Amino acid sequence: MNEHIKPDQCQIQEALGTLVGKWKPIILLYLMKEGTQRFSELKREIPEITQKMLTKQLRELEAEGIVAREVYPEVPPKVEYSITEYGRDLQPILEAMHEWGEKHAQYKKENA
């Protein structure tokens, strides 16, 4: 494949926009790995995140159609989050980025 993306109509930012956010990749990985998760489960798995940020990042992912939010009208409240089918399309990209990221971390150590 020696085809080049035309820089002037590049859609990379479109993808970056959905992934950028301090906690988004990690949230997506948990949802992809564990499946549907409650808010409190995610919070427990990512202890350093604040409730505010967890809410915010989830809402943004939801707005992009990548994460689904299901509210159960009970007391106490229960809200579940999951990856949408559409969101699954991101998985190979995340994996590729993770793999490259590992190499890059190594590279930086060598050239430190």
Added chain:
Amino acid sequence: MNEHIKPDQCQIQEALGTLVGKWKPIILLYLMKEGTQRFSELKREIPEITQKMLTKQLRELEAEGIVAREVYPEVPPKVEYSITEYGRDLQPILEAMHEWGEKHAQYKKENA
């Protein structure tokens, strides 16, 4: 492949860190497509960018080992930028993100 990245040792941010920056993807695309480019050539191809930002983003890419910077000590000055071999590894990822980005732009239009 049904292997999952362990979220607690995810290196996605490592890759995102190198790509995030308002102009980085487009700069990389130009360098990948056109090969070695002078500062002023890039500036001409991306007119909306300021000199300051072009310098800054190039320097950051250089610091990551993705872009090479060659200075010719002439008057007037001449500086050339190119993708390093190491940087080429990013190309498939950029292509995957671009492809997903196209779909996503479409998706958002439909659900507008």
Added chain:
DNA sequence: CCGCATCCCAGCCGATACTG
């Protein structure tokens, strides 16, 4: 031609406190 210095603002993110 290439780049640095300065000033400025918007938006991300954290800490903390409060609520149905």
Added chain:
DNA sequence: CAGTATCGGCTGGGATGCGG
């Protein structure tokens, strides 16, 4: 349990101007 509300710091990025 799953959120909001408020305050405040920090940084990315734009505008503009100077310099070798």
